[in-house]
Amino acid sequence: MVLCVLKRRLLRSSSCALMGRLQRQSRGCVYSSIHGFSHEEIREKLQAFPGGSVDLLKHDSGIAVLTINNPARMNAFSGSMMVDLKERVSQLENWSEGKGLIVHGAAETFCSGSDLNAVRAISNPQDGMKMCMFMQDALTRLLRLPLISVALVEGRALGGGAELTTACDFRLMTSGSVIQFVHKHMGLVPGWGGAARLVRIVGSQKALKLLGGALKVDPELGLDIGLADEILEADQGAATALQQAENWLSRYTKGPVPVIHAVKKVVLAGRELPLSEALRTEKEVFGTVWGAPANLQALASKSKHK
Numbered sequence: 001m002v003l004c005v006l007k008r009r010l011l012r013s014s015s016c017a018l019m020g021r022l023q024r025q026s027r028g029c030v031y032s033s034i035h036g037f038s039h040e041e042i043r044e045k046l047q048a049f050p051g052g053s054v055d056l057l058k059h060d061s062g063i064a065v066l067t068i069n070n071p072a073r074m075n076a077f078s079g080s081m082m083v084d085l086k087e088r089v090s091q092l093e094n095w096s097e098g099k100g101l102i103v104h105g106a107a108e109t110f111c112s113g114s115d116l117n118a119v120r121a122i123s124n125p126q127d128g129m130k131m132c133m134f135m136q137d138a139l140t141r142l143l144r145l146p147l148i149s150v151a152l153v154e155g156r157a158l159g160g161g162a163e164l165t166t167a168c169d170f171r172l173m174t175s176g177s178v179i180q181f182v183h184k185h186m187g188l189v190p191g192w193g194g195a196a197r198l199v200r201i202v203g204s205q206k207a208l209k210l211l212g213g214a215l216k217v218d219p220e221l222g223l224d225i226g227l228a229d230e231i232l233e234a235d236q237g238a239a240t241a242l243q244q245a246e247n248w249l250s251r252y253t254k255g256p257v258p259v260i261h262a263v264k265k266v267v268l269a270g271r272e273l274p275l276s277e278a279l280r281t282e283k284e285v286f287g288t289v290w291g292a293p294a295n296l297q298a299l300a301s302k303s304k305h306k
């Protein structure tokens, strides 16, 4: 008897440890002081480069819209917008009713990466790497949100803007839009985590071509290589691209919040963890929905899946 109590306690503590690991991971924290990363220090430095904003609008439907808003600079990220971004991601981490997220740019263009004026001012390696760690942390937390996320690409997504598209679960491209990893032309490689995520989305060979060739990805090529999930045609006078994106996303966010969160968590585990840990995490997440209200309601309704 004592043995099985101990075993149950051990099991509970190890699964809590696993859930804790995924929770900690899902809260981001890619870097800490051991990597020479001081959030407050780089935050202060970035704030010295003002301009534009990152705006968040949450709808009762459980879908939020994050707008990269610096149209005078083709929605380039100023330093203060990088700080804004992390604050909006933190708000979304705490949005208990959230199910979906659309990331898009103002004035029908997505984002042209870092503000080159800010880049020139922090072009020393130390500051560059601190900005890189700050944005990698923000975008990793964005991707790990328990929401199903979509990058709505209109106009151009260049450099860091292309990297931002890879920090969403899906990418919808409007006709005429372009995703381009221009880093090579700048003597750079992605620094916001875009290379690591791109390899996981399209595979290493296609990633090598997109980065090595700084290729312009139009919607057709995007669909062909798996970087884009849908092309949104500009229907004259019909729904705007944002409304089309919300309609597209709502197919996957219908249902109770805990179930949508659980769906994202088990996919996150499958995407990021070694198989055994992913299976254990799946079991833990399954345990949160098995016998929960949505499950009991479905059982009571004897619904048929025609």
Ligand SMILES: CC[C@H](C(=O)O)C(=O)SCCNC(=O)CCNC(=O)[C@H](O)C(C)(C)COP(=O)(O)OP(=O)(O)OC[C@H]1O[C@@H](n2cnc3c(N)ncnc32)[C@H](O)[C@@H]1OP(=O)(O)O
Binding pocket: 072, 073, 074, 076, 112, 113, 114, 115, 116, 117, 119, 156, 158, 159, 160, 161, 182, 186, 188, 189, 190, 191, 192
């Ligand atoms: C890890 C990420 C990486 C890094 O941080 O190192 C980067 O993201 S580096 C930045 C990569 N992005 C670019 O190099 C894009 C530069 N911009 C362009 O190629 C063009 O502006 C383009 C193609 C986006 C639009 O061209 P178009 O002719 O249609 O418009 P303009 O060029 O006249 O642009 C209008 C206005 O916006 C300013 N602008 C555009 N992009 C940026 C930017 N990234 N940083 C700062 N400002 C930007 C441009 O200067 C114009 O302003 P104006 O005052 O009229 O000169």
